[in-house]
Amino acid sequence: MFLLSLIWAWTAWNIYRPYRRSPELLGVISFIFGVIVGEFGLHVIAVEVALTVLIILFGELSGLGDAVGLIIALGSWLAIGVFYFRAQRAEPIMAQAVRDALGLNPDQPLNTSDSLQINPDFKRLLKPFAYRLPGVTQHKNIEYCTVNGRSLKLDIYHRDDLPENAPVLYQMHGGAWLENCGSKNEQALPLMNQLAANGWVCVAIEYRLSPGSTFPEHIIDCKRGLSWVKDHIADYGGNPDFVIATGGSAGGHLSTLLALSANAPEFQPGFEDANTEVQGCIPFYGVYDFLNSQNQRSAGESLSQWISAKVLKQTRAEKPELWRQASPLYWVHKDAPPFLIIHGEADTLVPVAESQELYKALQAVSEQPVAYAELPDAQHAFEIGISLRTQIVVNQLCVYLDELYRRHLQALSVQATADVTNVDTAIIDDATERNTDVEAQT
Numbered sequence: 001m002f003l004l005s006l007i008w009a010w011t012a013w014n015i016y017r018p019y020r021r022s023p024e025l026l027g028v029i030s031f032i033f034g035v036i037v038g039e040f041g042l043h044v045i046a047v048e049v050a051l052t053v054l055i056i057l058f059g060e061l062s063g064l065g066d067a068v069g070l071i072i073a074l075g076s077w078l079a080i081g082v083f084y085f086r087a088q089r090a091e092p093i094m095a096q097a098v099r100d101a102l103g104l105n106p107d108q109p110l111n112t113s114d115s116l117q118i119n120p121d122f123k124r125l126l127k128p129f130a131y132r133l134p135g136v137t138q139h140k141n142i143e144y145c146t147v148n149g150r151s152l153k154l155d156i157y158h159r160d161d162l163p164e165n166a167p168v169l170y171q172m173h174g175g176a177w178l179e180n181c182g183s184k185n186e187q188a189l190p191l192m193n194q195l196a197a198n199g200w201v202c203v204a205i206e207y208r209l210s211p212g213s214t215f216p217e218h219i220i221d222c223k224r225g226l227s228w229v230k231d232h233i234a235d236y237g238g239n240p241d242f243v244i245a246t247g248g249s250a251g252g253h254l255s256t257l258l259a260l261s262a263n264a265p266e267f268q269p270g271f272e273d274a275n276t277e278v279q280g281c282i283p284f285y286g287v288y289d290f291l292n293s294q295n296q297r298s299a300g301e302s303l304s305q306w307i308s309a310k311v312l313k314q315t316r317a318e319k320p321e322l323w324r325q326a327s328p329l330y331w332v333h334k335d336a337p338p339f340l341i342i343h344g345e346a347d348t349l350v351p352v353a354e355s356q357e358l359y360k361a362l363q364a365v366s367e368q369p370v371a372y373a374e375l376p377d378a379q380h381a382f383e384i385g386i387s388l389r390t391q392i393v394v395n396q397l398c399v400y401l402d403e404l405y406r407r408h409l410q411a412l413s414v415q416a417t418a419d420v421t422n423v424d425t426a427i428i429d430d431a432t433e434r435n436t437d438v439e440a441q442t
Contacts, residue, residue: 001052001061002069005076008048011037012076015083018346018379024302027348034346034379039387040128041084045077083377087389090375094396101340101371102403115398116198120391128385131189133197135160139236144228147208147221154205154225155184156236157196167405168238169195170229170278171204172222172258174249174381177311179209187248190386191394198398201238203229207254211310215326218250218311219267222258227274242408244280244401248381249350252286253328256358259339260331280338280404282397285350285380288358289329291316296353303350332361338368340400342393344378 015038019030037044052073055061061070104110118124139156146152158166171192175182184204192202207221230240247255259281265272289296290307297303307323308315316323324330339362343355352374359372375382375389383390 001055001066001073004051004055005069005072008076009072011044012079012083015041015080015346015377018348020348020351021298031348031380034348035381035384037080038083038346038377038379039382039385039389041080042125043128045080048073048077084388086377087387087392090373090378090389090392091396093375094373094393097340097342097371097373098396098400101338101369101400102407103369110399110403112399115395115402116194117395117398118194118391120388124386124391125388128387131193131386133193136193136196137162144205145221145224147224150208152206152208152221152225154203154228156233157192157202157204158237159196159199162237163199164237165239166199166201166237167401167408168229168233168240168243169200169202169401170226170243170245170255171202172207172245172247172251172254173204174247174251175209176306177210177215177218177250178306179212181209182250187251187384188246190383190390191246191397194394194398195401198402200401201233201236203233203238211313215312215322216267219254219257219261220269222254223267223274223276224271226258226276226278227268227271230275241279242405243278244282244404245278246282246284247286248284248383249286252283253288254286255281256283256286256288256328256339257326257331259337260328260333266325278337279408280340280401282340282342283355283358284383285343285347286328286354287350288327288354290323290327291320293329294353294357296351296357329358329361332358332365334365334367336362336366336368336370338404339366339370340397341370341372342375343373344375344380344382346377347380349380 011033014030014033018034019026021027052070099110102110137158137160141153142156143151144154169192171184171188173182173184173187184206188204192204196202203225205222205225207225208217210218226243229238229243233240245255245259247253258276259278261267262277263275268274268276287303290304290312292304304316312319312322312326314322341355341359343350343352345352355372355374359370362370375393378389383393
């Protein structure tokens with residue numbers, strides 16, 4: 001019991017004090033236990049309590065050491081429980097980020113009543129991987145292209161009644177750009193299912209991964225998938241003229257690069273004429289500057305080493321222009337779409353400085369609203385399952401995205417009215433001119 005309690009105490013300590021220094025291996029270990037204990041703390045406490053009860057029932061609890069261990073375990077459970085409910089601190093931060101992303105003044109109201117909100121109650125949090133919601137249909141493994149004999153596929157989520165002209169969410173999964181490290185099947189599922197229930201059409205794609213593939217093949221596939229969405233998503237109720245890009249980690253990098261490099265021919269070989277613009281981007285905890293130009297990451301960090309060895313397959317010294325081309329930070333421009341950047345303050349894999357630098361760069365030049373939410377206590381990949389923090393973030397994103405689409409439709413309506421007015425004015429002017437000519441001839 002004593003040794004077990006020490007392990008439990010370390011996991012509790014780790015969520016409050018995650019490991020952020022070299023070597024990176026310890027950061028990975030800190031990340032794994034940080035996500036499990038930090039996001040699913042109540043489940044962890046239940047398992048540990050059950051093990052303690054079994055130890056007591058089998059008479060294995062004896063002596064001063066085990067008594068001390070029991071006290072340590074009790075303290076660990078209390079610490080984990082407190083930490084879990086500290087996730088509520090994400091709510092005002094996300095709410096303010098949404099207001100910033102919409103460019104609202106403090107006195108401007110925001111309607112949240114029309115967006116689907118799910119209460120993070122005990123029933124919801126009890127099953128953190130029960131993503132499916134009533135009334136949501138999934139279409140799995142639809143081929144969107146074939147590359148070198150390999151079929152690339154995507155999944156589509158939408159409401160059962162197939163709403164017409166629905167906004168579209170376009171999701172790119174993470175996993176360090178590497179094979180067997182991530183797929184479309186297990187990421188962003190809380191967000192996509194809730195948005196689908198809310199009337200959106202959500203698309204999750206797969207793309208070629210390293211080391212079998214080399215950049216820019218990853219982003220080229222993402223662009224191909226987007227082109228397919230523009231051509232075919234209306235068959236599933238989606239509006240091809242309103243697509244929001246999103247993704248986490250490597251997917252955060254790719255979704256940002258996709259949003260900032262719209263119609264860039266170097267990323268669209270053979271389909272240069274395809275429209276790859278999106279109407280917004282929500283990247284989660286991505287790497288945005290491969291060059292590490294602002295020292296966002298520690299010197300000698302392993303991220304650059306595996307990017308060099310497996311993703312780009314060229315060192316920074318050998319081909320700096322390739323490293324720059326792969327970095328979304330250097331694609332920032334004034335016509336960038338609206339951005340809402342999200343990063344966990346406790347991320348041990350990708351430092352928050354990556355998102356902070358992207359936010360500053362966009363804020364300096366973009367003509368569209370840009371916002372940044374740095375979530376207290378949140379680890380890398382914090383939203384992989386349904387937790388208190390995840391549900392808060394997803395609820396706020398539903399509000400943001402619904403309002404963004406409402407504004408899009410409103411702008412179209414205003415433009416249509418202006419066009420009709422211009423046509424009517426032209427007709428009247430033409431008729432007046434003809435009458436004038438007739439009167440002159442008379």
